Amino acid sequence: MSRIALPAIIVALIVLAALILPALLPWSHDAIDWDHVRAPAGSPGHLLGTDELGRDRLARLAVASRITLLVALAAALVSMVVGIAWGMIAGWAGGRVDEAMMRIVDALYALPFMFIVIVLMVVFGRSILLVFVGIGLVEWLTMARIVRGQVMTLRQRPFVLAATASGAPVRVILLRHILPNIAGVALAYLTLTLPGIIMIESFLSFLGLGVQEPLTSLGILVKEGADDMDVAPMGLLVPGGVMVTLLVCLTLIGERLRDRFA
């Protein structure tokens, strides 16, 4: 457990800060302090200073983390539901249905997805809802493959055969007997999906296609920081550091959970 504990505590701290800080700080993330534009870090009232428009960096960082985490969680849940449903049906049905469903997954894997998501963003406007629905629909493929494999081995197990023999309906077998047994693996892959989604969201925001102002996300902060790094390197280093910490910790948790369950 200890190998999971440290990264989990760090993630919990970031989540906690993202939830609580905006309520504690006197500045909102888009309020402009006209008297202190480009204040350096550590100046009174602005712990991390202000950006080139005079907005409090700490408040922006907290709100950005909140949005990034929210998008990641929502998209991960979408991908989990779609992936588990698809994988369970394919794995249980087997035969031609399975063949056809997994061919579709293979075909989708081969598509240049990032680019299709970009086109979707351009076509249907840049709403935050679409960002995570779009990402969630891309990220379910791996989950579907994993779940299908699990279901195919589980359906040969005695307790499932017994349930089938005693006449339990398919719905009950899938939900009561199969689902609890794939929950651990699904949780591990859900954790591994989160960093992937955070990267996609930040990628889109970096290109100006993701979350839109006045809302902000870690990707937007990194982009702003990169544009302004010759004057204010902290603007890149701090949000970049938070994002990297989050990504590394989530990846470590996910990998270690996976090693445990799989």
Place this chain on the structure above:
Amino acid sequence: MRALILRRLLTAIPTLLLVLIASFALMRFAPGGPFDGERPLAPETRAALEAAYGLNLPMGEQFALYLKRTLTGDFGPSLVYRDFTVTQLIADSLPVSLTLGGLAIILALALGLAAGTVAALRPGGWADEALMLLATIVTALPSFVTGPLLALIFGLWLGWLPVGGLGDSLLTAPQFWVMPVIALALPVAGAIAKLARAGLAAALAQEHIRTARARGLSTGAIIVRHALRPALVPVVSYLGPAAAGLLTGAVIIETVFALPGLGRYFVQGALNRDYPLIMAVILLYAALLIAFNLIADLLYGWLDPRSRT
């Protein structure tokens, strides 16, 4: 082997057609067009422009026309870069992207295989633990953080390398390529290191390796002659996804380091609704991915005779 290539090429055609239809439909039914500027155009001007680019024809006819042109390698004029055809733009930018991606994958393979081999020699040792933690961290680093970070440290603070742009060529001005290639290669190198370590550790635990050791072969000879080939199988099957990762990474890297590659044209084209440019780039990306997956499959068959059926 020949049958595999043929079958793959035959399935590639419907896939590419599907990509083409999907992107055509998306772009054409999208709200907003390429001639929507700050100032509305006079109706006559707009009608003349749309007629010139064939945008006033029925959708079916537009698609048929597009398909016919595409098959002859003519992607039409760019709607935004008015003086260039899409084919010209791609011919100019593709070499940059291919060089970037090619160098990155070579670097990633070199770093990843080296780290994976060192880690696999003593599974559970300190080098294994440290290298695998490093690999996880590097894999989790997004290129839009590492790119600007490298530029900040080595470009602005230390002044060792140029922050962006391109010299005359790779050979006369290699310093322009150092940071973009490293930033693009790192996540792929991390993933390859993990796969190589897992594959090599499994291969080294097998009986024929123990026999080779018992007969007094050196560790280096054992790895090169007996263990590396089966250990490369998972690495090779990762090449397809790696290519996809490199393509998306290149979009960011080219933007960050101001390289005139395909990725930058794609982003600009998407933002400006430059339909012909976008469709050509997506089609090209899809073709590249299919080609990469085919190469991976062929290598796979060569490395693992069991998969040749």
